[in-house]
Every structure is written in C-alpha cells, then in structure tokens.
Amino acid sequence: MDIEQYMQQVGQQARDASRAIARADSNAKNEALRTIATSIRRNSTVLLVANQKDLAAARTAGLEPAMLDRLTLSEKGIASMADGVEQIAALPDPVGEITDLKFRPSGIQVGKMRVPLGVIGIIYEARPNVTADAAALCLKSGNAAILRGGSEAIYSNRAIAALVQEGLTVAGLPANVVQVIDTIDRAAVGHLITMREFVDVIVPRGGKGLISRLLAESRVPMIQHLDGNCHVYLDNEADVDKALRIVENSKTQRYGTCNTAESLLVARSVAARLLPPVAAMLTANGVEIRGCAETRALVNEAKAASEEDYATEFLAPIISVKVVAGLDEAIEHINRYGSHHTETIVSENYTKAMRFLREVDSASVMVNASTRFADGFEYGLGAEIGISTDKIHARGPVGLEGLTSQKWIVLGNGQVRS
Amino acid sequence: MDIEQYMQQVGQQARDASRAIARADSNAKNEALRTIATSIRRNSTVLLVANQKDLAAARTAGLEPAMLDRLTLSEKGIASMADGVEQIAALPDPVGEITDLKFRPSGIQVGKMRVPLGVIGIIYEARPNVTADAAALCLKSGNAAILRGGSEAIYSNRAIAALVQEGLTVAGLPANVVQVIDTIDRAAVGHLITMREFVDVIVPRGGKGLISRLLAESRVPMIQHLDGNCHVYLDNEADVDKALRIVENSKTQRYGTCNTAESLLVARSVAARLLPPVAAMLTANGVEIRGCAETRALVNEAKAASEEDYATEFLAPIISVKVVAGLDEAIEHINRYGSHHTETIVSENYTKAMRFLREVDSASVMVNASTRFADGFEYGLGAEIGISTDKIHARGPVGLEGLTSQKWIVLGNGQVRS
Numbered sequence: 001m002d003i004e005q006y007m008q009q010v011g012q013q014a015r016d017a018s019r020a021i022a023r024a025d026s027n028a029k030n031e032a033l034r035t036i037a038t039s040i041r042r043n044s045t046v047l048l049v050a051n052q053k054d055l056a057a058a059r060t061a062g063l064e065p066a067m068l069d070r071l072t073l074s075e076k077g078i079a080s081m082a083d084g085v086e087q088i089a090a091l092p093d094p095v096g097e098i099t100d101l102k103f104r105p106s107g108i109q110v111g112k113m114r115v116p117l118g119v120i121g122i123i124y125e126a127r128p129n130v131t132a133d134a135a136a137l138c139l140k141s142g143n144a145a146i147l148r149g150g151s152e153a154i155y156s157n158r159a160i161a162a163l164v165q166e167g168l169t170v171a172g173l174p175a176n177v178v179q180v181i182d183t184i185d186r187a188a189v190g191h192l193i194t195m196r197e198f199v200d201v202i203v204p205r206g207g208k209g210l211i212s213r214l215l216a217e218s219r220v221p222m223i224q225h226l227d228g229n230c231h232v233y234l235d236n237e238a239d240v241d242k243a244l245r246i247v248e249n250s251k252t253q254r255y256g257t258c259n260t261a262e263s264l265l266v267a268r269s270v271a272a273r274l275l276p277p278v279a280a281m282l283t284a285n286g287v288e289i290r291g292c293a294e295t296r297a298l299v300n301e302a303k304a305a306s307e308e309d310y311a312t313e314f315l316a317p318i319i320s321v322k323v324v325a326g327l328d329e330a331i332e333h334i335n336r337y338g339s340h341h342t343e344t345i346v347s348e349n350y351t352k353a354m355r356f357l358r359e360v361d362s363a364s365v366m367v368n369a370s371t372r373f374a375d376g377f378e379y380g381l382g383a384e385i386g387i388s389t390d391k392i393h394a395r396g397p398v399g400l401e402g403l404t405s406q407k408w409i410v411l412g413n414g415q416v417r418s
Numbered sequence: 419m420d421i422e423q424y425m426q427q428v429g430q431q432a433r434d435a436s437r438a439i440a441r442a443d444s445n446a447k448n449e450a451l452r453t454i455a456t457s458i459r460r461n462s463t464v465l466l467v468a469n470q471k472d473l474a475a476a477r478t479a480g481l482e483p484a485m486l487d488r489l490t491l492s493e494k495g496i497a498s499m500a501d502g503v504e505q506i507a508a509l510p511d512p513v514g515e516i517t518d519l520k521f522r523p524s525g526i527q528v529g530k531m532r533v534p535l536g537v538i539g540i541i542y543e544a545r546p547n548v549t550a551d552a553a554a555l556c557l558k559s560g561n562a563a564i565l566r567g568g569s570e571a572i573y574s575n576r577a578i579a580a581l582v583q584e585g586l587t588v589a590g591l592p593a594n595v596v597q598v599i600d601t602i603d604r605a606a607v608g609h610l611i612t613m614r615e616f617v618d619v620i621v622p623r624g625g626k627g628l629i630s631r632l633l634a635e636s637r638v639p640m641i642q643h644l645d646g647n648c649h650v651y652l653d654n655e656a657d658v659d660k661a662l663r664i665v666e667n668s669k670t671q672r673y674g675t676c677n678t679a680e681s682l683l684v685a686r687s688v689a690a691r692l693l694p695p696v697a698a699m700l701t702a703n704g705v706e707i708r709g710c711a712e713t714r715a716l717v718n719e720a721k722a723a724s725e726e727d728y729a730t731e732f733l734a735p736i737i738s739v740k741v742v743a744g745l746d747e748a749i750e751h752i753n754r755y756g757s758h759h760t761e762t763i764v765s766e767n768y769t770k771a772m773r774f775l776r777e778v779d780s781a782s783v784m785v786n787a788s789t790r791f792a793d794g795f796e797y798g799l800g801a802e803i804g805i806s807t808d809k810i811h812a813r814g815p816v817g818l819e820g821l822t823s824q825k826w827i828v829l830g831n832g833q834v835r836s
Contacts, residue, residue: 019753019777019779022776022777022779023773023776023777096776102798104796104797104798106791106796108784108787108791108796110791110796110797110798113775113776113783115776115779117809117810118779118809196633200809200810201809201810215614215637216637219633219634221639221808221810223810239832241832242831242832245832245834246832246834248834249834249835250834253834253835335437344828344830355441357531357827358440358441358514358531358533359437359440359441361437361440361533361536362825363825363826364825364826364827364828365531365825365826365827365828366526366827366828366829366830367827367828367829367830368829368830368831368832368833369526369828369829369830369831369832369833369834370830370833370834370835372834372835373524373526373528373828373830373833373835374826374828378522378524378526378528378835379522379528379826380520380522380528390639391535391536391618391619391823392535392618392619392639392641392810392811392823393810393811393823395823395824395825395826396825396826397826405809405810405811405813406813407780407781407782407783407813407814408781408782408783408792408797408813408814408815409775409782409783409784409785410762410782410783410784410785410787410791410792411784411785411786411787412762412784412785412786412787412788412791413660413786413787414657414659414660414663414664414786414787415786415787415788415791416663416664416666416667416668416671416787416788416790417667417671417788417790417791417796
C-alpha cells in the first residue's frame with residue numbers, strides 16, 4: 001500500500017470511529033480511560049523497553065541531549081501519564097450539553113448543543129507522553145484522533161497506542177477512535193493536513209519550524225500555538241511589592257515555557273524608582289537585561305536592546321526592557337511586538353486596568369497576576385491540548401471545550417415558517 | 419501603485435482602524451450606524467445613479483438576467499438597506515461582555531471577555547446591499563472590514579462605502595473601519611486571502627465556485643458557507659399532519675434558499691401510508707420527485723433517483739426521496755450525503771428525537787419544525803453575515819457573536835505561581 005492509500009484508510013477509519021465515539025455515553029468513555037490508565041501502569045516495563053529502542057536509535061542518529069531528554073520515558077513519567085489519563089476521566093463530559101434554549105415568536109425553541117469536532121489530527125515532536133495525553137483528551141471530548149508523533153518516538157508511540165486501543169475495545173468502543181500513524185514516511189503529514197474529507201481540525205504541538213510549515217501547507221483548519229512573547233507592564237500606579245513579585249515570577253519561575261514573560265515595559269514617571277530594584281532582582285536571578293536608552297541610563301548592567309529583541313521569545317534568562325510614556329504606548333507596543341499570547345499590567349488604577357484588559361489583543365490579559373498563570377490547569381480546564389494564539393474558535397489554553405463546538409438545535413411542535 | 423502595494427496599504431489601514439473600533443464605545447458605534455442609515459435614505463438618488471452605471475456596463479457585458487436582478491438597487495431596496503443598518507444599531511453590543519468569572523484555588527479570578535476578531539475580509543458577488551449589511555455587522559461587532567464586492571457592482575459599492583465612511587467620521591471613528599477594495603483587478607482577492615498579518619478572518623458569500631477557489635488558496639481562516647442539502651426524515655411515529663406541513667414548508671416555501679429541504683427520508687414501516695399523500699402534496703406544488711425503487715413502487719409520478727441526486731442541492735422544485743429502514747439508516751444517510759447544514763425529524767417519539775438531535779452532524783438539527791427556520795432572524799440573532807457549514811468557531815447562522823471571540827481575563831491581587 002502506498003502512503004496516500006494508507007493515509008486515506010486511516011482517515012476513513014477515523015471518520016467511521018468518530019461517529020461511534022460522538023454518540024458514546026460518558027460511562028463507556030470513562031471506562032475506556034480508566035482501563036487505559038491501569039494498563040499503562042501495569043505495562044510500564046513494556047513501555048520502557050519500547051522507549052529504549054527509540055533511545056538507542058536516537059543516540060545512533062546523534063540526537064541532541066535536549067531531544068533525548070524529551071524522548072525519554074521514566075517510571076515516574078509513565079506513572080504521571082497514567083495519572084493524567086485518570087484525571088481526564090474524572091472531568092465532566094462536555095458532549096451533549098444543551099444551553100440557551102429560548103422560545104422564539106414563531107413558537108420554536110432554539111438552543112445550542114455541545115458536540116465533538118469529529119476527527120482531530122495531532123502532530124507533535126519527540127515527546128511520547130503527548131500520545132496518551134492527546135488520545136485521552138480526544139476520546140473524552142467524543143472525537144476520533146489521528147496521532148502523528150515524531151519519528152524518533154515511533155516504538156514508544158506504538159506501544160502506548162496499543163494500550164489505548166485495548167482500553168477502547170474493553171469499553172466496547174472502536175479501537176480506531178485513536179490511531180497512531182505507523183510510518184516514519186514524512187509524506188504522511190502532507191496527506192494528514194490536506195485530507196479535508198476525513199480530518200476536521202489539526203492541532204500542531206511543536207516548534208516554530210513545524211508550525212510555519214503547517215500554516216503554509218494545511219488545508220484543514222488548525223488550532224495553532226505560536227510563540228509566547230509575553231509582557232509585564234508596570235504602570236505608574238503599580239504597587240512596588242506586587243511589581244517585584246510579578247516580574248520575578250513571570251520571568252524567572254521557568255525560562256522555557258510559552259507563558260514566561262520576555263519583555264518588561266515601565267511607565268516613564270516611575271522608571272527611576274522601579275527599574276533599579278527590578279533590575280537588581282533580575283540580575284540576582286541571572287537574567288540578562290536588554291534595554292532602551294532610558295533603561296540603560298538607570299540600569300548599569302543593561303545591554304542595548306535591538307528592535308528584534310522586542311519581538312523575540314527568548315525562552316532563556318534574557319528580558320527586553322522598555323520605558324514607555326504610559327498606558328497608551330504600552331498597549332500599542334504590546335499589540336505591535338507581542339505574539340497575542342499573555343500580558344499583565346501591574347497597577348492599582350481601576351480605569352487603566354480595565355482599559356488594559358479590553359484593549360490588549362491577546363489570548364490572556366491579566367491584572368496584578370503573573371503571566372505564568374496562563375495554563376489550562378490554573379484556569380480550571382483540568383487538562384489542555386495546547387495554548388491557542390489564534391483568534392477564532394479557541395483562544396488561550398484549549399481543554400475539552402476547545403475540542404468541541406456547538407450546533408443549533410430547534411425543538412418544535414409542527415411549526416412552519418410563514 | 420501596484421496591486422500588491424495597494425492591498426498592503428488597505429490591510430495596514432484596516433489593522434490600524436481595527437484597534438480604534440475595538441475600543442470604541444457602543445454609543446459611538448450606534449451613532450455611526452444611525453447616521454449611515456439616515457444618509458442612505460437621504461442619498462437614494464445618488465445610489466440609484468451609481469447603480470445605473472453598473473447596470474449599463476453589465477447590460478453591455480451581456481450579464482444574465484438573474485445577475486442583473488441581484489445587481490439592481492431599487493428605492494425599496496435602498497430603504498430596506500437603511501432599515502437593516504438601523505436594526506443592527508438596535509442590537510445589544512457584544513463587545514466587552516465578561517462572563518464566567520470564577521475564583522481559582524490560587525486566588526486569581528479567571529473569566530472570559532468577548533472581543534472583536536480584528537479585521538474581517540468579506541468577498542461577495544454582485545449584490546450591492548451586502549456592502550451596507552456587512553459593513554454594519556462588522557462595525558457593530560468592533561471589527562474593521564475590507565469589502566470586496568463583485569466588480570460588476572463597483573460604482574454602487576463605492577457610493578455606499580462613501581456614505582458608510584461619512585457616518586464613521588461623523589461619529590468620530592476612523593473612516594478606514596470600512597474599506598471597499600477600489601479596483602476591479604482580480605489579483606486583489608489573491609492578496610486579501612493571504613495577508614495573514616492584516617486579515618483575521620475571511621467571510622465568503624457567494625456560489626460554490628467562489629468558495630472552492632478560496633478554500634484552495636486562502637491562508638486566512640474562513641467562516642465558510644457551503645451548500646445546503648437539507649433533509650426531512652419522517653419517522654414511523656411521525657404525526658401525519660405535522661409531516662405534511664413540515665415537508666411542504668421545508669421544500670416549497672422558497673426553492674432557492676440554502677435551508678430549503680432537498681431530500682426526504684421515510685421510515686419503511688410507514689412509507690405506504692405517508693408517501694402517497696406527501697407525494698400528492700409535492701406534485702400539486704409542482705415539485706418533481708426522484709425516488710428509490712420503493713418510492714417509485716408507491717408513487718407513480720416519481721422518477722428514478724441517482725446516487726448523485728442524494729448528494730445534490732437542487733435549489734429548484736425537485737426533491738430526492740428514499741425509503742429507509744429506520745432512524746439508524748436515516749442518520750447514516752444524512753451524515754453521508756448531507757452537507758451538514760440543517761435537518762429535521764418528524765416524530766412523536768422522545769428517544770428517537772433525542773438521538774436525532776445528538777447524532778446528526780449538522781449545524782442545525784430540528785425536531786418537528788421546518789428546515790426553513792435555520793436563519794439568523796428566526797434564531798434571534800437580529801442579523802446574519804452568513805450560515806456557516808464549518809465545524810469550528812461558528813456553526814449555522816453567524817451573527818454579531820460569530821464575528822467575535824472570547825479572550826481569557828485574569829483578575830489578581832499580586833498572585834504569583836508557586
């Protein structure tokens with residue numbers, strides 16, 4: 001079978017399975033999830049052996065240590081994968097929920113019903129734990145999933161997928177609700193992102209290179225996750241303690257996450273008062289400061305920031321700093337240089353806080369809170385499949401609800417239109 | 419200026435204007451809308467003269483009568499255009515609405531705020547009234563609009579756009595909130611649908627040819643409207659009176675609309691009882707019946723339906739009819755041959771009605787009501803920019819809410835993540 005035929009078959013099987021999982025009741029879905037969790041725990045040795053095969057091949061191929069790290073499954077990692085699946089089983093089922101039923105003058109009742117999207121294609125890189133995570137989220141939200149993990153993780157992914165399919169079968173659901181693309185042929189992705197008849201949404205999880213390629217070539221709608229160039233704005237009415245705490249947490253709690261702050265804006269009238277202590281705190285944390293001329297006049301250790309620095313997601317202990325006239329310039333700067341991910345204002349002023357919330361065009365906009373809160377768990381979604389920087393369908397952390405949509409339902413009693 | 423430069427300029431102007439209209443208050447937006455309505459009424463002669471120029475050119479070019487008809491503006495059409503704009507002014511403003519604010523264990527409050535999408539590109543065919551309609555919907559929902567009407571309507575569209583821009587200026591809003599692409603160069607569309615940096619969503623309003631081209635070439639997300647191959651299913655527990663009334667209204671009230679029924683499914687056990695009176699009613703209305711073998715055995719005047727007939731949106735007094743075993747086959751047939759637009763079941767059985775609602779994968783699913791109700795006005799949206807057959811973002815009639823999305827807001831008091 002050639003790769004196109006293979007992908008068409010995977011697509012058709014997913015479409016068929018999506019009908020069954022869409023109408024499956026919560027009990028069957030939860031039983032499948034709990035069975036999968038148990039069997040992941042019970043088969044940890046099988047998973048570790050499969051993972052060793054991937055790791056051996058990866059070492060032979062000379063993969064970078066960071067990549068090897070992401071590829072590695074540990075006993076602890078396997079246990080937390082199982083925990084994750086169980087947590088998803090415990091979440092409320094979003095499918096079938098009816099809201100907003102209202103009588104209309106014609107006598108019909110119109111409302112909305114939450115329904116699965118259908119078939120979700122998930123494209124990700126080396127991390128095998130995404131296989132269990134994505135499978136569980138799609139299953140719970142009533143979708144069929146086609147998973148395309150990095151070719152480096154193919155043995156691990158196959159082993160996890162086998163357990164997932166077994167769990168589905170035990171619960172009386174079609175095994176094809178979750179399929180792993182079982183080839184390392186790169187052409188598979190090209191087919192996956194253009195099979196509109198079989199795939200309803202693509203969720204890419206990976207680096208910029210992957211996303212750019214998919215953006216250019218995909219014919220299927222994407223829930224995309226681009227970079228997180230997040231900002232903290234210290235207003236002239238910022239509380240100093242909150243400012244220090246929020247900048248420190250937003251920037252230094254973790255450097256490699258998309259909700260980490262990469263840029264700091266400070267109102268001119270308080271720059272001389274706020275910047276020196278904030279800079280001292282950042283420097284003490286080992287963070288390199290790249291600032292505008294005014295920043296450098298106040299902060300000795302600051303290097304000069306280039307135009308490009310303001311548009312950069314460093315994912316490293318580096319921060320760009322700019323002194324701005326006030327709220328207007330801060331909002332303008334963020335909307336221009338930011339990536340529409342997450343921004344926070346530190347201010348005690350009600351009107352400015354409200355304007356910031358409304359006028360900053362990002363998926364998450366905060367007042368007096370760390371950007372690091374932009375996360376599905378912190379927001380109460382229970383689990384997330386990614387953080388969307390798109391504007392349509394779902395913005396920010398995407399959980400079960402983001403994997404569904406709402407259709408209209410009409411309850412009548414023989415009404416016709418006049 | 420070449421066409422690419424021109425479109426880049428239009429895009430940049432729209433992006434700038436989108437920031438202003440996103441933060442405009444309801445009063446300014448409504449003042450603009452009311453001024454536009456008044457000035458459309460006052461300038462009806464100007465609009466008629468501009469429209470005459472388009473009509474003259476269209477006649478010279480030998481356009482079809484149906485096209486000329488859609489292109490024509492009448493006194494009455496102008497008045498109803500103004501009424502439409504005023505109705506949109508009277509709708510509640512969706513922008514800024516905050517919902518679902520909840521405290522989280524960390525102490526932050528997380529909720530959602532409804533915000534405009536940004537810049538909407540609308541691509542439509544000859545009908546100049548769409549210019550006022552789309553402009554008003556985008557303006558009210560806080561979006562900037564780039565309108566690309568059919569080149570046949572360029573004089574009419576320019577004249578309407580001038581009044582819209584005047585209304586914006588009167589209300590103190592940027593005129594560029596609504597721009598009409600002022601060239602008949604077809605390359606403009608190619609640029610519009612690929613300028614991701616300036617355009618957030620494309621709304622195509624037009625025939626299948628237009629949509630297919632856009633689907634293949636667009637790099638900007640689309641709220642698309644494909645065909646409406648809508649079904650009525652007469653269950654074996656259908657009330658005969660309701661069945662007759664609903665089939666008649668769904669099929670014969672108007673033949674050219676997307677929510678018109680194109681296909682009738684009848685449960686086998688009641689086919690002999692229901693099909694003859696239903697067929698007689700349809701025939702009396704001048705509707706041609708194309709049926710399966712069982713249908714033809716019961717209905718003398720029925721022609722043979724081809725496989726293709728079941729997948730066709732006739733937009734004409736023709737209906738395809740099929741006798742099915744029952745609910746399962748009906749749902750399977752609809753999900754396979756339908757276009758995911760609107761379907762209705764006629765049944766007195768609660769369980770089957772609920773299963774139909776849940777398992778039919780369409781934007782609107784109805785029980786005991788005419789498919790003709792699938793409409794923004796009938797659903798209470800006040801106005802619609804189209805009917806989406808997409809699954810993500812918005813399904814079915816798209817009103818002001820569909821032109822917005824929700825961002826996350828976080829209200830804190832100095833919280834950081836631990």
